[in-house]
Amino acid sequence: MHLAQHGLNIEALLAHVPLFNELEKEEIARLARGTREINAARGDILFHKGDTPTGFYLIVYGQVKLAFTSPQGGEKVVNIVPQGQTFAEAVMFTDKPFMVYAQALADSLVLHIAKAAILDELDKDPKLGRKMIAGLSMRLHQLMNDVESYSLDSGRRRIIGYLLRDHPDDDGESITVTLPTNKGVIASRLNLTQEHFSRILHELSEKGLITVEGRKIHIADVKKLRAYDL
Incomplete structure (x- = not known):
C-alpha cells in the first residue's frame, strides 16, 4: 500500500x-x-x-x-x-x-x-x-x-434478501446479480458459514429459482424468489 x-x-x-x-x-x-x-x-x-x-x-x-x-x-x-x-x-x-x-x-x-x-x-x-x-x-x-x-430470519431468507437488495421494487422480472466478492466473505457478512451459504444457493438452483455462473446469479423470476421461504 x-x-x-x-x-x-x-x-x-x-x-x-x-x-x-x-x-x-x-x-x-x-x-x-x-x-x-x-x-x-x-x-x-x-x-x-x-x-x-x-x-x-x-x-x-x-x-x-x-x-x-x-x-x-x-x-x-x-x-x-x-x-x-x-x-x-x-x-x-x-x-x-x-x-x-x-x-x-x-x-x-x-x-x-x-x-x-x-x-x-x-x-x-x-x-x-x-x-x-x-x-x-x-x-x-x-x-x-x-x-x-x-x-x-432463516439463512435462506437472508440470502434472498441480499440477492434482491438492489431490486426492492422489481416484481416478476428476470435479472442478473453479480456478487461483489467471493462467497466466503458474503457468507460471513450474512452471519452464515460458507458451507451453509453454498448449500442454500444449491437448493435455490435445484428449485429453478436461480442459476449460478461463478459470481453471476441469474434470477428468472424475482417475484417467485422473493416469495420463497415466506
Missing part, C-alpha cells in the same frame, strides 16, 4: 460525495487540503484493529472489507464497502481505537480525509454536521436491520 500519484482532482471527487454536496467550493477546497490518496492492492490492510483513527475514508474505486477476527481465529465480516461510499466516520469522533480492520478486496484507490479538516469544517458550517448525523443514523438503522435479520 502506498500513497497514490494519480493527479486526481480531489476537490471534484469530494464534491460528489453526498456527505459534502451542500458545501461551498471554498469548504471543499479546505477539506481537499486535508485529504491524501492511498493506493491499496488487493489484500492490503488500510488499518488494523486497535489503530487510532486519524480520519475517515472514501473509496474512489475498488472495494474494502471491514472485519474482525474471533478468539477462535475465525473471521467475521461486518461490512463490504463498495466504490463511492465512505467508512470509519463514527469511530473518528470517539477518540477510541478501531474495533475492526479494513482490507482491500480488490485493487483500490481510497481517499483519507483528515479528522482535523472535518472538525474545522464542522465548527464553521452546521450543514455538514446535519449531513453527517443523517449518514451515521442510516448506518445505525442498517445495523439494526442486520441484527434483526440475524436473529429472526
